[in-house]
Amino acid sequence: MRSITIKDIARLSGVSVTTVSRALNNAPEISEETQERVLRVCREQGYRTNLLARSLISSRSHLLGLVLPELANPYHASLSLNIELCARELGYQIMLCCGRPEKGQMKSPFDLLLSQRVDGILMASTSDSAYALPQNGPGGVPCVVLGACAAESTTARTNTVSVDNFMGGYMAAEYLFRLGHRNTAYLGLRPGSSTHTLRNQGFLTAARTLGMAVEVVENPDPSSSIESGCRMARQLFRRPGFCQTAVFAASDAVALGVIQVADELGLAIPEQLSVLGFDNIEYAALPNIRLTTISQNTPLLARSAVRLLMELIESGEDAVYTRKLVTPSIIQRATCRPLSSEEAPPA
Amino acid sequence: MRSITIKDIARLSGVSVTTVSRALNNAPEISEETQERVLRVCREQGYRTNLLARSLISSRSHLLGLVLPELANPYHASLSLNIELCARELGYQIMLCCGRPEKGQMKSPFDLLLSQRVDGILMASTSDSAYALPQNGPGGVPCVVLGACAAESTTARTNTVSVDNFMGGYMAAEYLFRLGHRNTAYLGLRPGSSTHTLRNQGFLTAARTLGMAVEVVENPDPSSSIESGCRMARQLFRRPGFCQTAVFAASDAVALGVIQVADELGLAIPEQLSVLGFDNIEYAALPNIRLTTISQNTPLLARSAVRLLMELIESGEDAVYTRKLVTPSIIQRATCRPLSSEEAPPA
């Protein structure tokens, strides 16, 4: 069944297509009377603008590409929804495209998106350099990377929005210090990941300033998982001189591992050990977990990214690159407790 | 910067636009030599087909709308990714649109999607009748609802794909029976939800056939949450004649509540009580939960939905409505255990 076009509306209301177009777009040069009549016919006929045609002629599709990594994790789910919400409020639609660059014969997500003539691309990266960014040549569009590592973006020509990992680490140290902890451990440093390097640096910097001891445990695995958290926790707890009263885990996944091992070993949390995570994944809020953690503030992250992309699209600027850092916040739940004055001798 | 069109390519390779079009579409009526030359020029110039234009003329956008409810839950995240993956393999892109029908002045997701000329719409519903479905009038497109309730779809003209909830309940009862349980409880019946009614009916039907006792606890809350699970668990455990050896929870969320309360009351799982869930949400796999549960098989659900939608699009059929039920499967983890022969007297 052919759908109704402005031509049909024009015929039915006895005006030209130009007039219909003007009525639909609230153009100033049209009489109210005509406009009303035309719009009424549109409503009666169930007319719907063909956005493909409009985009074609205006060379603006009001489409944003969203590239996600292949794995379904709750963090990206929340990110996507927030991005879609914000984009739609600003008059844009989201075109979804999940990772898997050039696996098999499939075209890369970017090619597809660019062919669809999206006005801009949002990319949520997990691994540090998973994709070659779309070149800003002909047909290139502005691109914003979410959660990128800061180390790279000092050299790469990329627009990025990410949580301030250094600040997060810093806040974590301050928080534990304020609770009275003087002997802490940092669990899960991965030197290969700039995200984690920054978290670690922030933590160590604050600790040094405040005079708080930190035992750093490196993560041998390529990613932060519950399992690697377990391994590191065992390693730490079994050390001869184990005396830490608080653990800062590089990610909530690691923290979950710590909690599990502590449970197995009969180490009470938070009575004998305080645990602080990073990310505020959904699991962290579960009633039998209640992990105190540093939150990434996904909604704000999403909004900032969409706003930035919008600005880039509207300005057409392609020579200046922006990096935005969103300040994290502490979500206090049940895994950290203050030390009493006897327990915490002044440093 | 204007992007390159077939016109440019035609000029640069000294042929007509038609020839370029043919080269790009692998048309049979073209010499290999010409095709190669044209394609080379395309590559050199970084040509990219403008899909807007192509869709406009072919009145097929190869776009699928995906409507999700507002809340970011991991179930929908996994669904989305699987849908996108499957759609892309079949040559379709996903246009995302999250719930919120007519809140404020915003257009409904369907209007937006239809204006974008999507070829079909996938809808993941949680609440039973959240949306008015897009009418199949002019400009209407085929629509498949995921996870819809079976009760409604016997009357409504809707294509649906959902897990077979009745079968899931049935399997749950069989499983517990086979482990030796004869005294069980069903936790979380919500008479208002057809999903839950079916699960309950399946469970009761099997239990009756097998001769297994079932104590049904209703959920007074409007949704299945951990909190409501806790409430119902307390209610059950405190009953005077409490003697059940196994609990089937209407959803994993409820099961999580049961586990938590059991923990508080010092009831060992699975030693003193076996717990079986439904949904296989991500939390269920956490190392310190390890919930045995009935899995919805999201990837298969997603694939089936996309396939069905594709068929509807390609056939143009709009008079016959299809309902697909995906058989769930049991994921055995650590919360159910077999009863020894002394514990389980033959019914």
Place this chain on the structure above:
DNA sequence: CTGTTAGCGCCTTCAA
């Protein structure tokens, strides 16, 4: 095998 012509649905000059 190749090119010419027309048109998908819409917007934007320009003239009336």
Place this chain on the structure above:
DNA sequence: TTGAAGGCGCTAACAG
């Protein structure tokens, strides 16, 4: 205030 004509980038007849 309205209308006619041209074109966005592409494909699909129909000739040559």
